[in-house]
Amino acid sequence: MAIFGQTIISAVAAGAIYALIAVGFSLIYQTTKLVNFAHGSIAILAPYVSYSLLKLGLAMPVAVLGGVLAAAAFAFVMDRVVLAPLRTRHISVPILATVAVAIVIEAVTSLVWGSQPLYLESLASDEPWRISGLSITPNQVVIVGITGAVVLPLLWIIATTKVGRAMRGCAQDPEVVTLFGVSPARMYLLSFVLGGVLAGLAGVLIAPVTGLKPTGGLELSTIGFSAAVLGGLGSLPGALVGGFLIALLINMTQVYLSAGYGLGVAYLVMALVLLVRVRGLFGDDIEAVRQV
């Protein structure tokens, strides 16, 4: 029972991070209809930058902020330089471009910071509190707290304000949205920058737990995709819930079934959702995915 409780606790902390990734990914998707394969790679860019800023002698909060801003800046440049010129082409071309960006990020990180794993300090202490046989670290509380403080207001803003409506409209019909005085290009840019901020936060939070590897980006991407697909691609609350569910599944599998196949469950869930119920848990019917 203690093991079970402990698994749940670490799943909640991991789930918060996966949810950050999945919400950012889904946000970009719901505005641009683009599957961003570089999302996880942008996420690991942030802790690498933080690591260097710490080395320069900056304080922890400043370094973390710098890392997140760097991820957002990268997302900005990626949208302007790479994706904006490809917008008129067949949808698979910009998607392939995001894969290429992921490869570039992996190469750059391993050139600049080396391919050996690095370790970043946690935001809060890893000294556990013991509560009735279970141990919770302050860092886990901070992870969940930051996720809640960032994601919940964001979901509220996107669900209720004009900007949020404009973003969702862009995905449905860019031309009609233009008639209402909204610039789709700006909305795309906004969604990429917001996605970059969320990804950067997730990267900074997960790096102290898993260590920093240049190849970690793709892994993070696939987990985020699975969570977003499970919740319904394009649905932000769905991505939030999906993140926690996927973390629970992965951790349960690792503890009770097989350590090696934890991620396999994430892939399996994604495949099953795509086969049986493409709109996931909370995806809407209009987006009902299968056009014909």
Added chain:
Amino acid sequence: MSSITRSAAYRGWRRRAQGLQPVRGPLGFAVTAAVFMVALSGAPDTTLMTISLACVYAIAALGLTVVFGLAGMLSLAQAAIMAVGGYTVALIALDTIGLLPALLLAVVAGAAVSGLSGVVGARTKSHYFALATLALAEGVRLVLVNESSVTGGSNGHPVALVSLLGLQLADPRYFILLAVPLVAGCAYLVHCLRKSRFGLSLKAAAADEYMAKAAGVAIDRSRTLATIVSGGLAGLAGALLAILNGYVGPQDFGLGAAVLLLLIVVFGGASSSMGTVVAAVVLTYASRGMLDLAEASGLVYGLATLLLLLLLPGGVAGVGKAVAGRLGGRIRRARTRQEEA
């Protein structure tokens, strides 16, 4: 001479030329192959190895043209399907079963696993298919790494030496003798598929799903079939790679290889098998050349992909077609002027 009889004669000539189409394709490849053979008889081993690898990637990329080029479905699993073919050859007793049945088995295994992605691909839009193929690719890699008692884990698995008519296939010199005709055969197969009703239905579905459905095109079946054909070719390519290297390991079939294959298709253009083969040779040369750059190769590679996508919309074949189209236009204009005169 009146222009009417002349144009009739011209039409007749066109008809006969089109009748020759099935012969011209393989003939062209056979001639190219013969030129290759002569040119290579005295080539150094590294060149032979590069050509051998180019043949392997050309076959896998020809498969990918069907799914990605014609149907517009972005597949990231092609390298993983190659792994399925390669491990099939590695794990069966090659020396007892013989080369041909082993290659056939690899084709079937590749087609079957790729067909799994097709079941998802038939039901969903293109970007969901990309996600599903990524899941499939990572799933295959996970199995290969985790089931180390069977597959050898990340250390890989050795492949028995095979010979054909007494020629050792692990030697690139003799491997090419098998691979070049296979490339020609696959290129011809894909060429025929492209011209067939099946190819047309894939193109129609890629251009406008609603319209294609309204015109009675069986989109689901075509798409599933496309992934099966493409998987068969990838399985063959993987088996050949395993035989050439005498070894299979998960690192040969990662995302990098998948992107190389996609790049070959983009670079070669979807509309011509010859373009795909040329792109495979050029890009294999380029990526082999980058082996010296070690970690920087990823950077060069990714940036090259981006530049290619941004600057060359139709790929190399697109450029060729544009030039040919302009030339053709000039010839046609000249002819009309002549006829008017």
